[in-house]
Amino acid sequence: xxxxxxxxxxxxxxxxxxxxxxxxxxxxxxxxxxxxxxxxxxxxxxxxxxxxxxxxxxxxxxxxxxxxxxxxxxxxxxxxxxxxxxxxxxxxxxxxxxxxxxxxxxxxxxxxxxxxxxxxxxxxxxxxxxxxxxxxxxxxxxxxxxxxxxxxxxxxxxxxxxxxxxxxxxxxxxxxxxxxxxxxxxxxxxxxxxxxxxxxxxxxxxxxxxxxxxxxxxxxxxxxxxxxxxxxxxxxxxxxxxxxxxx
Numbered sequence: 001x002x003x004x005x006x007x008x009x010x011x012x013x014x015x016x017x018x019x020x021x022x023x024x025x026x027x028x029x030x031x032x033x034x035x036x037x038x039x040x041x042x043x044x045x046x047x048x049x050x051x052x053x054x055x056x057x058x059x060x061x062x063x064x065x066x067x068x069x070x071x072x073x074x075x076x077x078x079x080x081x082x083x084x085x086x087x088x089x090x091x092x093x094x095x096x097x098x099x100x101x102x103x104x105x106x107x108x109x110x111x112x113x114x115x116x117x118x119x120x121x122x123x124x125x126x127x128x129x130x131x132x133x134x135x136x137x138x139x140x141x142x143x144x145x146x147x148x149x150x151x152x153x154x155x156x157x158x159x160x161x162x163x164x165x166x167x168x169x170x171x172x173x174x175x176x177x178x179x180x181x182x183x184x185x186x187x188x189x190x191x192x193x194x195x196x197x198x199x200x201x202x203x204x205x206x207x208x209x210x211x212x213x214x215x216x217x218x219x220x221x222x223x224x225x226x227x228x229x230x231x232x233x234x235x236x237x238x239x240x241x242x243x244x245x246x247x
Contacts, residue, residue, distance in 0.1 A: 007033040009055040037061040056085040165205040
């Protein structure tokens with residue numbers, strides 16, 4: 001698989017360096033490069049791209065503003081972002097717009113390759129999962145990558161018991177850990193990432209792994225020591241699952 005990329009930076013030397021790094025990386029392909037975010041947005045509205053290497057401080061439309069526009073799109077195929085900037089104060093804000101990584105200028109090819117490899121694994125897993133959703137049987141990846149603090153962590157799907165919304169984060173509960181993983185992402189992103197035949201949203205604040213249900217009573221699901229309510233908005237889907245589960 002090749003990851004389709006664009007580079008966006010208003011500094012000519014930085015743009016040329018990022019473009020060179022992309023071109024010498026076997027699993028990346030450079031589709032275009034832009035010296036301003038407005039032109040990049042126009043291109044992204046016309047062509048499907050997997051990954052954007054994006055500077056933050058740019059005139060007219062900043063990289064952060066472009067990232068917010070992309071994050072607001074409802075398309076499941078919106079590109080992922082790796083920020084490239086000389087300003088480290090944007091790191092936390094970058095993760096709030098679901099950026100995959102953050103390269104602080106000046107960065108080496110080794111640092112670029114490390115971030116790109118994480119992106120490749122994330123994008124490949126996401127595409128594999130989407131392909132599986134369109135099939136009648138589940139033969140997809142057995143793991144996902146989650147952003148935990150400043151790294152991508154590989155998590156086996158079978159170990160996830162349930163997921164809970166927590167402010168701007170989600171708590172991912174695992175059967176082999178006492179404490180949940182805290183990931184800066186949204187419940188909607190988790191729904192898109194997880195295979196629908198194994199995971200179900202039962203509440204605004206909860207997604208459950210159907211394989212880990214211990215019991216159900218009066219629209220309350222028991223998973224280990226946790227009781228999770230099934231809200232009215234999700235009751236119909238859950239009842240359909242229960243009818244199949246009970247035969």
